[in-house]
Amino acid sequence: MSDQSIHRTSGRKVGVLVMSYGTPESIEQVEAYYTHIRRGNPPSPEQLKDLTDRYEAIVGGVFPLRENTDKQVKALETKLNETYPHASFVCYQGLKHASPFIEDGVERMAADGITEAVGVVLAPHYSIMSVGGYIKRAQEKASELGLKMSFVRSYHLHPKLIEALAIRVEEALSRFEGADKDKVLVLFTAHSLPEKILEMKDPYPEQLLETSRAVAERAGIARWQFGWQSAGQTGVPWLGPDLLDVLRTVKQENRAEHVLVCPVGFVSDHLEVLYDLDIEAQHTARELGIHLERTRSLNTDPLYMETLSDVVYAQAFAEER
Known part of the structure; x- marks a missing residue:
């Protein structure tokens, strides 16, 4: 980036909505989570038991799942601000099927005075049924609140x-x-x-x-x-x-x-x-x-954090490139 471009971007505060599927925070929340996935239709006792059993079979239950996403969001914010100190990035979380929901994340950005934001999904590949759905929900809420928002659609070959x-x-x-x-x-x-x-x-x-x-x-x-x-x-x-x-x-x-x-x-x-x-x-x-x-999962691997940082920055400052 040229000195002139850095001067133009200095002091810009950018919100980053990090979106993912979401998991319940406890075994007690599994039924509400499953009901949301089923578009408001509660699961049968057999379906609920099957999903609950799966969570309980994992070492530590549901807790490490939620913690992984929390760590990724924090690590991305750190990487963005370390790599691009001429701007200020604040990361927010938005989940598809659990709180904070995608709309909650957008509302929190607006409440914090964010006026421009980038949305990115913790999934490298685009589908209209997955990433497309995340983007649609975030864009609708951002438009309602007057928040300028753009999105990373995919990064599967970074x-x-x-x-x-x-x-x-x-x-x-x-x-x-x-x-x-x-x-x-x-x-x-x-x-x-x-x-x-x-x-x-x-x-x-x-x-x-x-x-x-x-x-x-x-x-x-x-x-x-x-x-x-x-x-x-x-x-x-x-x-x-x-x-x-x-x-x-x-x-x-x-x-x-x-x-x-x-x-x-x-x-x-x-x-x-x-x-x-x-x-x-x-x-x-x-x-x-x-x-x-x-293979080991990416989680907060530095190369994955760099990938996300690269694509978020490129989207945020696309007009200046």
């Missing part, structure tokens, strides 16, 4: 994100002691969405494949494929193949005894990682006689 994920793949491959690393099958995964997004020409599936290809190339991986996980039980078809089905197919076709899962669609430890992968997928793998490992 070099620092790819580097962070590749480092994790290389690190995890070392856990397959005695195995030929070239014979380890790397499975990249992300949260499934309803199949109807394909009719909408949604970029989500292709962006995920682009990230997977880039990470595989960076890490020197020859054997990899993509699978979906954590599909909802909604009565409509969801994107597949599901990770558990992939594991069964791999075993049936005798294609791999060692599998590394790299959940590129997720950026922190939460239910879809700590339960769906570490407990459910591990259980299936053990039954099949497959050695399954997964």
Whole structure:
């Protein structure tokens, strides 16, 4: 940035709404959380027990999940202000299904006198059904309050994100002691969405494949494929193949005894990682006689914080570049 540009941006205060799916803060809040996900329809006793059991199966219950997001928001604010001292960044949290909700975050920015803000989602890949929904809710509230707000839509090929994920793949491959690393099958995964997004020409599936290809190339991986996980039980078809089905197919076709899962669609430890992968997928793998490992989550990894800092700053000062 030129000296003239720095002079123009000096003293600018920018709000940053960091959005994510959200988790309950305690076991007692699981029912309200689940009801919100179901658009106000309370879950059946069986559905509630299933979700509660999943949270209770995780070491520490729900608490580390919420704490992870809190730490990411704080770390991003620190990174932004360290990297770009000529401006002032204040980060706020906005959750899709828990308090503080997305609208709450926007209202707090306005109440604090923020007049311009950037929204970013803790998910690198864009879908109209996921990130698009976050943006729509935030934009509607910002417009209502007269807050100027722009958004980061995706950052799935940011070099620092790819580097962070590749480092994790290389690190995890070392856990397959005695195995030929070239014979380890790397499975990249992300949260499934309803199949109807394909009719909408949604970029989500292709962006995920682009990230997977880039990470595989960076890490020197020859054997990899993509699978979906954590599909909802909604009565409509969801994107597949599901990770558990992939594991069964791999075993049936005798294609791999060692599998590394790299959940590129997720950026922190939460239910879809700590339960769906570490407990459910591990259980299936053990039954099949497959050695399954997964890569460490990004959480507050410095490279991930730099990724977010880069894209937020670029969005905030796009007009001056």
